[in-house]
Amino acid sequence: MPKCLVCYKWTLDEKDIKIKPEDLSLDTSRAKGKISDFDRNAIEEATRIVEQHGGTVHALTYGTSAVSESLKDVLSRGPETIYWISDNSAETADACVTANVLAAAVRKLESYDLILCGEGSSDLFNQQTAARLAALLGLPCITYVEKLSVEGDTVRATRKLADCTEVATVKGPVVLSVLGTINKPRIPSLKQVLGAAKKPKKEIKIADLGLNAEQLHPKSIHKTVKGFVAKRKTIIYREANAAANVGKLTSSLAAEGLL
Amino acid sequence: MPGIFVFSEDSALAKQLLTPALELKQQLSQPVTAVTTSEADAKELAALGADKVVVLQSTSGWTEGLSEAICGLVSGTGATIFLLGGTLRGKHVAAYVAAKLNSGMSTDAKSLKIEGGKLLSTRLLYAGLALCEEELTLPAVVTIPPRTFLPPNAAAKAGVIETVKAEADGRVTISDVTPHGGTGVDIAGVTKLVAVGRGLRKQEDLKLAEDLATALHAEIACSRPVAEDEHWLPIERYVGISGHTVKPELYLAVGISGQVQHMVGARESKVIAAVNNDEHAPIFEAADYGIVGDLYEVLPLLAAAVRKNGGR
Numbered sequence: 164m165p166k167c168l169v170c171y172k173w174t175l176d177e178k179d180i181k182i183k184p185e186d187l188s189l190d191t192s193r194a195k196g197k198i199s200d201f202d203r204n205a206i207e208e209a210t211r212i213v214e215q216h217g218g219t220v221h222a223l224t225y226g227t228s229a230v231s232e233s234l235k236d237v238l239s240r241g242p243e244t245i246y247w248i249s250d251n252s253a254e255t256a257d258a259c260v261t262a263n264v265l266a267a268a269v270r271k272l273e274s275y276d277l278i279l280c281g282e283g284s285s286d287l288f289n290q291q292t293a294a295r296l297a298a299l300l301g302l303p304c305i306t307y308v309e310k311l312s313v314e315g316d317t318v319r320a321t322r323k324l325a326d327c328t329e330v331a332t333v334k335g336p337v338v339l340s341v342l343g344t345i346n347k348p349r350i351p352s353l354k355q356v357l358g359a360a361k362k363p364k365k366e367i368k369i370a371d372l373g374l375n376a377e378q379l380h381p382k383s384i385h386k387t388v389k390g391f392v393a394k395r396k397t398i399i400y401r402e403a404n405a406a407a408n409v410g411k412l413t414s415s416l417a418a419e420g421l422l
Numbered sequence: 423m424p425g426i427f428v429f430s431e432d433s434a435l436a437k438q439l440l441t442p443a444l445e446l447k448q449q450l451s452q453p454v455t456a457v458t459t460s461e462a463d464a465k466e467l468a469a470l471g472a473d474k475v476v477v478l479q480s481t482s483g484w485t486e487g488l489s490e491a492i493c494g495l496v497s498g499t500g501a502t503i504f505l506l507g508g509t510l511r512g513k514h515v516a517a518y519v520a521a522k523l524n525s526g527m528s529t530d531a532k533s534l535k536i537e538g539g540k541l542l543s544t545r546l547l548y549a550g551l552a553l554c555e556e557e558l559t560l561p562a563v564v565t566i567p568p569r570t571f572l573p574p575n576a577a578a579k580a581g582v583i584e585t586v587k588a589e590a591d592g593r594v595t596i597s598d599v600t601p602h603g604g605t606g607v608d609i610a611g612v613t614k615l616v617a618v619g620r621g622l623r624k625q626e627d628l629k630l631a632e633d634l635a636t637a638l639h640a641e642i643a644c645s646r647p648v649a650e651d652e653h654w655l656p657i658e659r660y661v662g663i664s665g666h667t668v669k670p671e672l673y674l675a676v677g678i679s680g681q682v683q684h685m686v687g688a689r690e691s692k693v694i695a696a697v698n699n700d701e702h703a704p705i706f707e708a709a710d711y712g713i714v715g716d717l718y719e720v721l722p723l724l725a726a727a728v729r730k731n732g733g734r
Contacts, residue, residue, distance in 0.1 A: 177548040177682075189552055257526055258517070286548055288663075289529045294517035298489070303593040306486070306514045321598075324510050330598040344650060382526030382562070387555040388547060393689060393708040401701060401714040406723055408713040412695065413727040415711045419693050421614070421672045422638075422731045 164218035165313050167209035168275040169242060170265055170296070171202035173226045173233040174286040182390025189390055196232050201281025203240070205341050207348040209279050210241025212313055219243060221272070225264045226253045238359035239351035245362070246272065250369040257383040258287075262295035264379075267372035269300060277318065278338045282307060293340035305331045306340040424500045426450065428472070429457040429492060429515070430507025431485040436463055437573035439505050439566060440470050442534050444574055446503055449536040455499070456581075457492060459485070464583050471577035474584065482590030485511040489518035491588035497523055501561055503541060508565035520563040527563040528556050532570060549663050550686025567667065569610055604656035607641060614640035614672045617661055617688070620647050621677015621698060621717055625654045630721040631676055637728040643668065645684050661687040677717050680705025697721070 179194040198206070209220045222242040224230050230249050238245055248264060256264070269278065278300075283290035297304030309328070310321035320331050323342060351359075369379075398415065400408040416422050428443045430436040436458060443454045456472035458464050464475045476495060478488060492515055496504050501523075506516040508530050520527035531543035541558040558564075609615060616635040618628065628642070635642050642659060649660035661668055662684045673691035677698060678684060685708050688694065696709040697720050706712045713720055 177551055180548060180551060182551070189548075259520065259524060259526055262521055263524075283529075288547075288549070289527070290513050291517035291520065291527055291529065294489075294514050295521035298493075298518045298521035303591060304486070304514070304518070305594065307510050327599055327601045329596050329600070332595045332597065333593055335593075378524070382524070382559045383528065384557050385547075385554050386542065386557040388552050389554075390552050391546075391550060391689075393685070395694060395708055396710040397707060397712075398710065399701075399706050399712040399714060405713075405715050405719045408715055409720060409723040409727050412711055412713055412724065413731055416672070416693075416695065416728075417731055419672075419710075421693060422728060 164216055165212060165276040166218055166273065167213060167220045167277045167279060168269065168272070169202070169205045169209045169220060169222045169279045170292065171206060171222060171224050171233075171237060171281070172199040172284045172286075173197070173224060173230045174199045174284055177285060182392060187389040187392065189388060196229055197285070198233060198236060199281055199284040199286070201283065201285075201341065201343050203281070203348045204343055204345050205279040205281050206237065206240045206242065207346045208311055208341055209277065211346060212277070212311070213241070216313055218276075221246065221275075223265060223268055223272075224248065225250070225256070225261060225268070227251065234364045235356070235359045238362045238364070239355045240349065243362055245364050246367055247364065248367045248369055248372075252369065252379055255381050255384060257381040258289045258291040258295060259382050260379055262292055262299055263374055264369065264372065265292070266296055266299035267374050268367055269296070271367070271372065274336065276316070276336055277313070278302070278336070280338070280340045282340050282342050290340075293338050297338040300338065302336050302338050303333050304338045305333065307342055308339050309342045309344050311339065311341070311345065424502045425453045425455050427455050427457060427496050427501045427504045428506070429504070430509070430512055431459060432507050432509055432512075432568070433460065433463050433466075434573075435507035435509065435512075435566075435568050436467060437470055438569070438571045439507060440467065440472060441571040441574045442566065443505055444471050446534065446536065450502065452502060457495060459488070468581040468583050469576055470574050472581045474581050477583065477585045478588040479585055480588040480590050484590065484594070484596045486514045487591035487594060487596075488588055489515045490591060493519045493522045495586065503560065504563045506563070506565045508567040513565050516563050516565045523561055523563070525561050525563050526558040527565070528558060529565050530567050531556075531564045532567075534564065546686065549683045550689075551682055569667075602657060604658040607658060609641055609643050609659055609661070610666050610668050612641045613670050614638050614674075615643045615661075615668060615670045615691075616640045616674045616676060617643040617645065617678060618648055618655075618676050619645040619678030619684075622648070622654075625652070627718070628654060630718065634674075634676075634721050634725040634728070637725045638672070638674070640672070640674070645678050663687060675705055675709070676721065678705055679703045680708050697724075
């Protein structure tokens, strides 16, 4: 029966981030937190496997104080225990620091058969955590998985790449990253939401992970962040007469030398 | 001796990586070493200006399984910057190496430069909503998407080629490698695209867009749902954050609302035109020209008008 650990990130919902026209800075004041999109698929996949084969699903996260908002949401989706690391260092943590922290936490916890992550986070989309974790933990790694099956201690994963799919098979513990197409995350029922309140939420203090200053020092920082604003002509023909609109668009495209 | 390293399992991309690598060589006065698994690529990379090419010889054809071997090569020689082709395989190897080096990594960098002893890279955040300048402490790992750079011209003097035996990760077995269906069209390389989205009601209606594409001498592209949910078109034709980034002269978006996840793949197009029945669709803010109207009425008229104009 597989023991699964899902690593997830609590991110801002990018739909609610606005670009300030005066300086192109990002206004995140209206953006709420969410479980990073593909991490939700990872939670669902681990839960699905355990429903099929028995076993356990634990969840692990590292973030700022905002992660406390995520715990019930995650627990209502299947995991039975959540480990959370809340620390100010997460404010500027890069993928290097994040992987160092998560790997150190995994070493402290029990041994897992499957460690699952989303392909990349909704905000930064660095696509690094799974392969970094595998490197640090000395485990094999299967990234970009769109289909997963477990039989005994054998894990079979179909990977989807730009030009092909391939099946990766591995025995024993493995780190996986899953694609958004692997499943459709369930919407938790009222019972699951209520049940989540009773599940254990265990805090891990970063100081207890035995990491040195170098391991917690980001190697990559965001020097500037600017909203992208399309500079387009936005000449829109909106008459009721479709033929008239088509005539105008055709003239415009011809004037651009495109016809 | 410190140096700049490049690796991609994709031949074309490996050559493109040499362009930023040679620019960094100018700034850092450090040699460029190309790592490859292909003897054929090795000769070309040496001719294009790599000071040294290391051919990894392995019995495994699985690139990701060579992560540890590649890492050994790079870390053993004191790499300052390691550029990898931004395929999914390349990103897997890159993140593995970055973790082993305890280094930062910039994913999908669009440009690179050295400033104050640090590496500055530009990349997208929030699915393309924002552009970020990332500052990386050396040594640093970077992945670069296909077609970001052109390959360099042939160098005056070809670099040396060395062959090294590499051990692959034996824990993972790869089977059932299945190429995606499709015609092998590369929509990232064409001059005109007609892209269809959810505004299309059924697969047969693709004919309308195809007829317009024929008139315009354009290829057909699509948004993610058309390829991944409906499977009306192969994923080789899908434009967006996890699909293709295209830069045609004309991008004509039909029945596409214009969410940032899609537009990020199309916004480097020279001219963007849109047809959509929702006048509030975000596509109209991201387009040069647009028609608010029913695509079922507009497309046949447009195809006829283009033909009359002698579309080329």
